[in-house]
Amino acid sequence: RAVLDERMSSLVAGPSLVESYLEHIRNTCLVGTDGDLADYIPELARVDPTKFGLSLALHDGYVYSIADADIGFTIQSVSKPLTYALALTHKGFDQVDDRIGVEPSGEAFNEISVDSKRRPRNPMINAGAILSASMLLEVEPDVDLAFAELLEFYSACAGRQLALDSEVYESEMRSGARNRAIAYMLQSFGVLHASVEASIDLYFRQCSLVVTTDDLAVIGGTLANGGVNPRTGRRAVGQAVVQRVLSVMTTCGMYDGAGDWVTTVGLPAKSGVGGGIMAVLPGQLGIGVYSPLLDEHGNSVRGVAACKRLSADLGLHMF
């Protein structure tokens, strides 16, 4: 915290240095109206496009947050690293690696894309995420029980009990033709072993969990801490799994915007079409940002802009 205070004092002045600095970031990012709301289901198009939340969770468990940090939104694809972590924990690295690659796809998140071994190219695109969810069903075939375990894990990472947005979930289930097509393709290739409908169901439930930027920052903080939640002090996930998850987030977390992100921001991160981004500075902090207008890759325009500023101002780039 002392290092953050010192770096920020050269950028802003005031009684609450960190919050004033984060407000300054917000003001610089709110200019312009670039981006579009996700509209593949009506619930996502109904949100207020001007909302903006930003939270930082430090490794000592302290959370700084500003503006709309208390607004709930659906986690969507920011869930993918967590379900991948659970699949690695339950099935082991060898079994997961046999069926999900770790290479950036360079394609859109919902692309029907597999490698020469007919594996989804990575767990951050839909194909790999649906397969990760299906692996949880190989261990626990009852979708309600598998979801209960998933929810407990996500809640342990966030340090509070999370819950489902049932309207988003039901809407996703009604409009999931593309994801069902991906799951059937994976089944026909022999890599998806659980029931297609249960896999899609579990995947949509995980996407429909409601989080705030404080939650994303604490989840990021848990990954930054090698798997120990900085708020509760409890281990949620093993160190080796965290190392793998952060590696894949670095190369694949921002989809086909990953190269620009890694060169400018330089942090492992994951975005979602709900407008959230979670970024991680290993050993130091987790960042949660929310703003629902999305760029052509499905990443939050203002969220990306805020992370670029934070990284440049505070010297957060890993390299």
Ligand code: DON
């Ligand atoms: O259609 C889906 O798969 C969504 N429920 C989640 C996708 C997502 O968030 C992609 N991210 N940018």
